[in-house]
Amino acid sequence: MTTPSSISGKPVPPVLIAGIGNILLQDDGLGPQAIARLQSEYEFGLDVELLDLGTPTLDFVDYLEGRKIVVLIDALSCGGRKGELLTCSHEQLREHVPGMRISAHQPCLQETVFAAETAGMKFEDFVLVGVVGTNFDVGTDLSPEVRQAMPHVLEFVASILTRHGIEARRRAQPLKRDVWWEHKPA
């Protein structure tokens, strides 16, 4: 099978940090919000790609091609107390029987993992980092519990990279952010 990298001729960075979730549904926006924060508060090398993938279905598979390390950030809908940070391995995601969802986007995650394996992709590390959400109503603000957990999510993601010998440095001065969902209506 031809890969996107070989079609475009551009190499794919071996490390992907992807935020998943619906930014318009409060705590479900944890993933995209975490990506925006990582982009402004951390510095990464060219071997790391950060992506806000929103709510992908099988679109997701393409972003996994050519990766060695994949870190997903997503809101969790069960499994712990509100605002608790939990992680889930590739293995756990694959074997999890549908019905008890770990992530809010479990159906697509499971199919994605299956599709990636079917396509022969292998990862050195594949981890889901999540926070148990409390509020999934319409809005772009995180609940206080998830907001409090956010700095720990960022540190935890950075620590996963560091463990693999990949640079993830906290900026002394965060870059200014211009995120569309933070624009205020008139």
Next chain:
Amino acid sequence: MATRINIDPVTRIEGHLRIDVEVNGNSISKAWASCTMWRGIENIVLGRDPREAWLFTQRFCGVCTTVHAMASVRAVEDALRLQIPSNAQFIRNLILINHALHDHIVHFYQLSALDWVDIMTIPRADPTKAASLAQSLSDWTGNSAKELKAAQDKVKAFAGSGQLGMFATGYWGHPAMKLPPDVNLIAFTHYLQALQYQRYALQVVGMLGGKTPHIQNLAVGGVQNAINLDSLAAMNMDRLYQLKFLMDSVIPFVQQVYFNDACTLAALYPEWMSYGGGVKNYLAVPDLPMNAQASAFDLPGGVILDGNLANSKTFYTAADTEFRHAVTEDLTHAWYKGNEPQHPWKGETVPHYTDFEDNGKYSWVKAPRYDGRAMQVGPLSQVLIGYAQGHPLTKKWTDAALEKISAISKRKFTVNDLQSTMGRHVARAIRCAMLSELAQKHWEYLVTNISNGDTAVYNPPKFPDGEVEGVGTHEAPRGTLSHWVVIRNGRLSNYQAVVPTTWNASPRDNRGVPGPYESSLLGNPVIDSEKPLEVLRTVHSFDPCMACACHTYDPAGKPIAQVKVL
């Protein structure tokens, strides 16, 4: 004695769907479709800059993001009477076509094939015999015994280990599963191949849109793709041929595999060409504009009433005057305040929740009506309307499908038999085959236009003082999508999205007329009410953009079984 079955939500991606049916003597006598999540998400764009609305609206739904971006910019452009350049039309069309190719392939194989294909019979299949059967049905090169054997080994591995993972919750061994093991093996082999081929179509969306899901290249007034044949950074010939390469890879899969499999499935489940018709009023809007003025379209639109193809109405623009005036939303059985049916420009979204009331309010979905009528939308509507108008491309693929189904089943099927559960699957495959031809055509439009020296992609919008209204339509994979905007002094003062699933999952209206899901279920067989596979077959044939969980209730409403199905 009536048994009540309830199909409840799993995912919040787009909104929860719940289906309740009452079964009497192995046949469905009553049905309710309910959306259990409030979709007042449109309110989030009120007061915002209309040029940014598409960024928000494409996050409305987790499945069809691209289509909400497109309908949004079209709505604002309609309000401003703003024409976009030809290149922008073609680039948008290529995105829409490829998004739909991906979506249809995934719907058929990943989201609904396992309603019909029992993969647990696959270990008993004979890959060599299956390969010769597959080769007799199609010229596809991926039907070798080796390829089928590899797929069979995959099933043996997970069936043998007992680790079924995502296949743990299928209705394996259900008496309504009728395909022989060899056919199941062929279908599952294509299921695996579909995982690969749908990616090519998505890569086109990603290359043109910058990213998928959530494309980045749109603008009110056109697109943001810079065209410069002499620049490595911009859209150049090299990039255009990469797109063509990807599309040329996915097209044979659509025409030789998906189209064939849908016809074969219909021929082997002929009884499903007689159930599940439901609402036989059909609506589709024209799409794929062929020029900057959007005065001609490659896909037809119109209206058919009461299943009568001899008397269809044709739409000539993306939102004909009649369409602009005929759409209303009824709130009688929806959890909103308001008594009279509302036009979307005047629409309000003020929640008024009661419990689930069989004869009162029971859904967060409003009941869209066209000239007061419930309408079915989706590929079946698209195909029937095109066929009724004698649209050549629709006719070509529809006749090919009917001929193939009739030949395999040795029974004569006509276009009217498509008004059924299985007909919706066949119509989706017909539409997908049509789109695969149009992918090449619109690529040629774009390349020809650029080669003629036109590199324009954007006309800047100007917002007038005072109030303007607009509607943006898109004939999406699941059917007619319309975004209705009111702009006051350059800011959004009303925004309503009437989405395909709202038409199809509509609750009853003020006259008690049920929506398409509800009426299509009436008369459906249910062999085993603890395993309501047949309900899922009909609901899935509409391609609802959500996952379902199935609960079975005895008449007292106590759960006696629960099975979750994607």
